[in-house]
Amino acid sequence: LECKDLGISIDDDNNRRLAVKEGDPLVVQFVNADREGN
Amino acid sequence: RELLDVDGNFLRNGGSYYIVPAFRGKGGGLELARTGSETCPRTVVQAPAEQSRGLPARLSTPPRIRYIGPEFYLTIEFEEQKPPSCLRDSNLQWKVEEESQIVKIASKEEEQLFGSFQIKPYRDDYKLVYCEPQQGGR
Numbered sequence: 001l002e003c004k005d006l007g008i009s010i011d012d013d014n015n016r017r018l019a020v021k022e023g024d025p026l027v028v029q030f031v032n033a034d035r036e037g038n
Numbered sequence: 039r040e041l042l043d044v045d046g047n048f049l050r051n052g053g054s055y056y057i058v059p060a061f062r063g064k065g066g067g068l069e070l071a072r073t074g075s076e077t078c079p080r081t082v083v084q085a086p087a088e089q090s091r092g093l094p095a096r097l098s099t100p101p102r103i104r105y106i107g108p109e110f111y112l113t114i115e116f117e118e119q120k121p122p123s124c125l126r127d128s129n130l131q132w133k134v135e136e137e138s139q140i141v142k143i144a145s146k147e148e149e150q151l152f153g154s155f156q157i158k159p160y161r162d163d164y165k166l167v168y169c170e171p172q173q174g175g176r
Contacts, residue, residue: 016084020139025165033094
């Protein structure tokens with residue numbers, strides 16, 4: 001199975017879209033949403 | 039290497055998390071927006087506001103395990119308390135649109151039982167990857 005990085009692709013309206021972008025990943029962290037009762 | 043949240047706790051299978059950028063200055067967490075000719079917000083984007091965490095996303099994998107590791111294929115779906123009416127019947131599950139390679143919300147017909155995403159350790163943080171389903175499925 002071939003896996004590729006997800007990074008940011010900016011469109012004409014300046015939307016920072018999540019997209020397949022091999023070699024240029026969005027570096028992320030995870031914040032637990034359950035702890036806030038969401 | 040284990041997958042941890044910002045508090046140092048293991049990422050739970052079925053747990054809900056805000057996915058936020060590790061580096062500040064280019065926007066907030068991941069959420070939904072209407073882009074291009076969409077009439078409904080179906081595109082996964084980084085929130086324009088730096089202080090926004092975006093939408094909580096549920097991370098789940100079919101194996102009956104408590105914690106998620108980098109080797110597991112995940113289904114990722116947003117949990118929106120008040121989704122717009124055009125998305126009320128959708129599970130807000132992520133997919134990658136084949137042609138554009140953009141991450142969007144799957145239609146009811148496109149929802150998958152098995153996930154196509156993984157979380158991989160990257161430098162001191164993490165990255166998301168999309169694993170292309172092979173012909174004939176997994």
